[in-house]
Amino acid sequence: MKPALFYLIFFGILSGLLGCKKDHVENVPPGQDWTYDPTPFEIKAPASFPILNIPVGNPTTVEGVKLGRMLYYDPVLHSDSLRACASCHSQERSFTSDPPVLPHVNLAWNTSFLWNGKVEGALEDIMLFEVKEFFKTDLEKLQNHQDYPKLFYEAFGARTITHELCAKALSQFQRTLISGKSKYDRVLEGTNWVFLTDEELNGFDIFFTEKGDCFHCHGGILFTDNSFHNNALDASPEPARSAITSNPADVGKFKSPTLRNIELTGPYMHDGRYETLEEVVDFYSEGLKTSETVDPLMKSLHLGGKHLTTQEKSDLIAFLKSLTDTAFIADTALASPFH
């Protein structure tokens, strides 16, 4: 082959290649290797749990859960870059902390959020509030981050990161924070050789009868009614939910927290005034204080409480401890992805 012809062909191919490459770069800005082909993620909840409603606009995907988990543990989400969701919601404490924030446990079945129910709706609504108003997430930081633009594209097919997309990803991860493998759950499922001790069984009876009458607010398989009550904590109660609703009937009403993993989530009450479960049970037994909006479900209000015996109190606490889910707090799929 003559050198002239060789060079002609060589440069021809080269320029052709370069040309192609240039065109490609121009059409698709950063992330030419990005793909949007999300894989559906199956949320596995115990059969005894209620029907789970997932908003149509935010189906759970492997990519969305992965992104949500990273955002949950990454301080980049906070405008100060110092705190992540996980700073106040640590896994070893069943996703709560001291001072007490409501634990991120089985929130997928909630329709109102925060102690005073400031946000109502789906997880997407509360997560949007957290990102936009509480964390004041700086979207520029995420958009200029070396990893996140690609992860958002893979999860949502979007090149522009928004507060709404952050909320969607966080919601998808939150839906996987399911605690349903406690000893109590295994007993309900009829697992061989797993049973409640006599003390736990007696505590169960106290819990689920009007003897202790815990179940009207903390009952059902989720151990919360997702509602608001003044539980006779103070003679002059805080505004609590009334600050949101402006309804004087809501003075002193706070959300019933789930009692799943209650052994791990102290200190207790919305302000963390009780360090131990013993103090909490003593309060319900002897410490009730009358005020105008105390819930009618505090049936023994006029007696100051349920007046349980020492044995009954310790049996009740034994039952409460059967709700501890050690698999949940050890689940590596829920732990920080940064190591």
Add this chain to the structure above:
Amino acid sequence: MKNIYSSFLSILFAFTAILFLTTCKKESQNGFVHLHFNHAVGTEELVLNNAWYPCAAGHLFSVVRLKYYTSNFSMHRSDGTAFQVNEAHYRDAETPETESFTLKDVPNGEYTGLSFILGLDEAANVDGGLPNTTTNINMEWPLPGDQGYHYMKLEGKYDSLSTGVLRNFNLHTGATGGNQNYVEISLLFHHPMRLNGDTWNISLAMDLEEWLEHPHVYDFDAFEPTIMGNQDAQQALKENGADVFSVTSVERE
């Protein structure tokens, strides 16, 4: 002549149209009935929280919550037959979306009354008998040895005459100790309802006073606030419940 011809044509046209319309109507045999569940205390509409009402036992009482199931609806026809819907409806006085329950596909006919159950029958009132929603779970009746759901949670406060201090009351009704305790409600309409492929609204009112006065004067003081396992209290409420509902209106939409 032309006039007669044209009027003959219009009559023919009108006749055909009528025939056509009636035939069409016959094809849509069935209609809808919306049942509306409202609440009163005596002659007053129920107001939750801080409205105080007298009751037969002499107390003043105030209502904080009212939640209940009705089920097994039957629309009764003048020929003695009935149209039945064996579903349960959950009503929460605080939640407007639960105000009405729609009976769909109700066959044309002349209806003279309505019956239903306040609560749930033996088949539905078992653990897991209703769909596994958070609402139904919150109504569970978990007493060891019993089954099913609360039929009603009527909760509030009353002025205890004996002690002079406010106390709480909780009329929680349900099945206990093998007694089903649901209440059968039968209501006659003031005028027959002639359903003909159209939609009707039937407004019902539950008078809370009736829970407390007839045939038994229910005294909050006589029964402790914990009555779930107390069959005497359950029996009194079951018997008082028979006439808590009345029909306030039956109207074509």
